[in-house]
Amino acid sequence: MSKWVRNSLLGLEDLSEFEIMKIIETAESFALQEPKQSSEKSLLSGYRIINLFMEPSTRTRVAFEIAAKSLGADVISISGEASSLTKGESLKDTALNVKALGADAIVIRHSSPGSPLLLSRIVDLPIINAGDGAHEHPSQGLLDIFTLRQKLGEIKGKRITILGDILFSRVARSNLFGLTTLGAKVTLAGPSTLVPKEFSQMGARVTHNLEEALVDADAVMLLRIQHERQSAKHFPSLSEYSKMFGLNNRVLNYMKKEAVVLHPGPLNRGVEIESELADSNRALILNQVKNGIAVRMAILYLCTRSNNLS
Ligand code: CP
Numbered sequence: 378m379s380k381w382v383r384n385s386l387l388g389l390e391d392l393s394e395f396e397i398m399k400i401i402e403t404a405e406s407f408a409l410q411e412p413k414q415s416s417e418k419s420l421l422s423g424y425r426i427i428n429l430f431m432e433p434s435t436r437t438r439v440a441f442e443i444a445a446k447s448l449g450a451d452v453i454s455i456s457g458e459a460s461s462l463t464k465g466e467s468l469k470d471t472a473l474n475v476k477a478l479g480a481d482a483i484v485i486r487h488s489s490p491g492s493p494l495l496l497s498r499i500v501d502l503p504i505i506n507a508g509d510g511a512h513e514h515p516s517q518g519l520l521d522i523f524t525l526r527q528k529l530g531e532i533k534g535k536r537i538t539i540l541g542d543i544l545f546s547r548v549a550r551s552n553l554f555g556l557t558t559l560g561a562k563v564t565l566a567g568p569s570t571l572v573p574k575e576f577s578q579m580g581a582r583v584t585h586n587l588e589e590a591l592v593d594a595d596a597v598m599l600l601r602i603q604h605e606r607q608s609a610k611h612f613p614s615l616s617e618y619s620k621m622f623g624l625n626n627r628v629l630n631y632m633k634k635e636a637v638v639l640h641p642g643p644l645n646r647g648v649e650i651e652s653e654l655a656d657s658n659r660a661l662i663l664n665q666v667k668n669g670i671a672v673r674m675a676i677l678y679l680c681t682r683s684n685n686l687s
Contacts (some may be wrong), residue, residue: 384683385497385504386676387555388513401610409442409675421448427480431457431487437507441484444673472500480681482681503680505641511545517641518551524665528637533560538590541600541649543572548641566590569666591631598639615648625651
């Protein structure tokens with residue numbers, strides 16, 4: 378396939394290398410210009426984007442809002458607590474009503490895996506997954522790939538370690554799918570209770586040894602512990618987790634000097650990452666946040682205009 382044809386973005390698992398690179402290269406062209414420049418301001422003029430966020434968010438929601446506005450679209454954000462879902466309305470009826478109100482696309486974050494897929498089958502609108510349970514967070518995976526390319530160049534052959542709570546992480550899954558499609562060598566690391574060996578069937582190396590995870594990595598992506606999705610304890614205490622798997626100045630000695638550190642946020646300083654390291658030049662955390670605007674502009678543009686693109 379050599380043409381963008383999708384009008385929804387549900388995950389990175391099914392995306393081809395061409396499709397991932399189409400989004401990344403479109404985002405790179407947007408990032409070359411200041412978001413406020415006029416040439417982009419009219420691309421989605423007259424479009425209405427609805428952000429339906431049923432879980433808390435700072436980075437993703439705001440970046441989608443800025444991205445839509447930067448392309449000239451109207452954007453309306455609805456949070457779970459402020460919607461009629463609290464009165465018993467179903468997600469299907471919410472989406473159908475949002476469509477009746479003139480939506481041209483829905484960006485959805487929901488705690489249930491598969492909610493964006495369900496909506497895409499019910500509502501004839503572009504659906505963008507902004508995080509569904511522990512399943513996928515494709516725009517995060519894409520902005521991570523974008524940021525890695527900025528620092529490391531071509532992704533093929535690069536060694537990327539994802540460290541932390543892999544089991545409950547939608548960010549880990551989207552990155553694993555996207556990075557392996559582009560030819561990266563991905564290592565998943567953390568406590569055995571949070572990084573089951575079965576993940577190796579998805580094309581990753583799995584290790585529970587921190588030194589082994591860090592020693593040959595070109596980049597290390599840290600994940601926080603997803604307490605909101607865990608019903609049982611997977612390690613004795615946060616301080617023990619931090620001692621065994623936290624990234625601090627002591628374990629930095631295991632890493633290559635030029636290796637970079639990423640984190641999707643929100644950070645738990647002093648748990649998965651030492652505060653000083655989070656603020657250092659090795660950390661690309663705020664670059665990731667900034668790049669999230671251009672990447673989400675590309676997603677909105679490609680998905681809503683796909684029928685008009687040659
Ligand atoms: N990375 C991320 O999804 O952050 P938010 O929860 O703040 O959107």
